[in-house]
Amino acid sequence: MIDLHCHILPGIDDGSKSWEMSLEMARLAVAEGITHILATPHHMNRHWINPKQEVITLVDELQERLDEENIPLTIFPGQEVRLHGEILTNIQNDEICFIDEMNQYILIEFPTSSVPDYSERLFFELQSAGITPIIVHPERNHAILKDPSILYDFVSRDILAQVTAASYIGKFGREIEKLSEQLIEANLVHFLASDAHNVTSRKFHMKEAFEKLEKQYGVEKVKAFDQVTRDLINGDGITLPEPKMIKTNKKFFGLF
Numbered sequence: 164m165i166d167l168h169c170h171i172l173p174g175i176d177d178g179s180k181s182w183e184m185s186l187e188m189a190r191l192a193v194a195e196g197i198t199h200i201l202a203t204p205h206h207m208n209r210h211w212i213n214p215k216q217e218v219i220t221l222v223d224e225l226q227e228r229l230d231e232e233n234i235p236l237t238i239f240p241g242q243e244v245r246l247h248g249e250i251l252t253n254i255q256n257d258e259i260c261f262i263d264e265m266n267q268y269i270l271i272e273f274p275t276s277s278v279p280d281y282s283e284r285l286f287f288e289l290q291s292a293g294i295t296p297i298i299v300h301p302e303r304n305h306a307i308l309k310d311p312s313i314l315y316d317f318v319s320r321d322i323l324a325q326v327t328a329a330s331y332i333g334k335f336g337r338e339i340e341k342l343s344e345q346l347i348e349a350n351l352v353h354f355l356a357s358d359a360h361n362v363t364s365r366k367f368h369m370k371e372a373f374e375k376l377e378k379q380y381g382v383e384k385v386k387a388f389d390q391v392t393r394d395l396i397n398g399d400g401i402t403l404p405e406p407k408m409i410k411t412n413k414k415f416f417g418l419f
Contacts, residue, residue, distance in 0.1 A: 164369060165392040166192065167201045167262060168243065168270065168299055168325060168356035172221045175213050176205040178360045182228060187362045189229055189236045195370040197357075199396065201241040201262060203270055207253070208245035214258045218242060239396065243299060245272050246279060251288060262297070263398030270325070271296045276305045278313055286322055297323040297395075300358060301351075302330045302343045311342065311351070311409040318351050318406040323391075326352040328372035329365070347380065350404040354391040 170178025171188050179185040192200060202222050204213040222240040229236050242260045244250065253259050254266075262268040269289070273279070286296050301307045301314050301324050318324060326343050333340040346352045355376070357367040377385045387404075394401050 164195070164197045164373075164389070165199045165201075165396060166197050166357045166359075166367065166369060167241070167354065167392055167395060168203050168327070168358045169200045169367075170202075170204060170243075170358070170360045170365075171200060171238070172202045172204050172218070172225060175217075175221065176211045178204065180361075182225075184362060185225055186228060186232060186234065188359060188367075189234045191362055192357075192359075192367055192369075193234060193236055195367050197236065197367065197369060199237045199239065201239045201396070203241040203243040205272075206242040206244045206259075207247050207249075208272070213242060215240070215242070215260045218260055241270065243270050243272050245274070246282060246285065248281065248285065250285065251292065254292075254294070261294075262395045265398035267293065267398050268295050268297055268323075268395050270299050272299050273301070273304050273306075275303070278304065278306045283316075286317065286320070290321070295321070295323060297325055299325050299356075300327045300330065302326055302339050302346055303335060308338065308342060311345070311349075311411060314346070314351050315349075315406055315408055318403070321403065323354075323401070323403070324352045325354055325356050327358045328355050328368040329358065331355065331372045332368055332375055334368065344379070345409050347376070347384075349407040349409050351406050351409070353401070353403065354388045354395075356392075 173179040173185045205211040206213045218240045240260045307314050330339045331343040359367045
């Protein structure tokens with residue numbers, strides 16, 4: 164199993180606080196069947212800046228420690244990049260970690276409460292440069308909770324999205340769980356990731372999420388989600404299923 168969103172690097176954001184915690188997170192990941200993790204510290208939000216080379220250095224050290232402890236887990240460098248107007252400049256300055264070595268796929272985080280007006284233009288510029296944005300945890304964005312058609316508009320333009328395992332199994336509440344289910348049903352998210360931050364309140368939950376996925380949508384959906392993570396890390400092309408609009412309940416989605 165591949166986890167493409169995890170805050171396992173110590174001391175650089177709101178994830179792991181120490182090398183000891185990072186190793187414990189790694190042990191928990193392996194126990195769930197995870198073999199590869201993309202380490203994705205926050206980058207360019209209002210609290211943390213973690214440029215590419217610093218991430219690579221920490222990933223190399225973590226991998227050495229994992230090998231010394233005989234923990235069978237492979238770590239790749241990545242980032243959870245907050246949407247901002249200078250992304251293309253940052254890419255040109257080699258400050259951004261992509262999912263793949265071909266620099267085709269990038270994880271993008273919206274602000275929690277909104278989807279900026281310039282998102283469509285910036286995504287178009289990224290796509291014009293051969294880069295596919297991947298929207299992380301859209302199910303927890305307040306604007307998308309209120310109006311899921313916002314995500315449909317992006318996905319219909321061949322932009323990808325990732326749903327968080329904990330969201331899907333109800334760890335963030337029933338409203339977010341329900342939307343996660345609807346996004347999966349409508350082909351508006353394309354893979355699961357943990358967004359794990361620690362070993363207590365923000366754990367992996369990947370095994371439980373995939374078990375639920377198989378129960379609700381069958382083994383073919385599990386295989387499809389797994390294949391997307393493999394294609395992303397390898398830099399391969401992805402054929403997306405046809406997205407569908409979600410019929411919203413005005414009262415349910417009028418929470419924010």
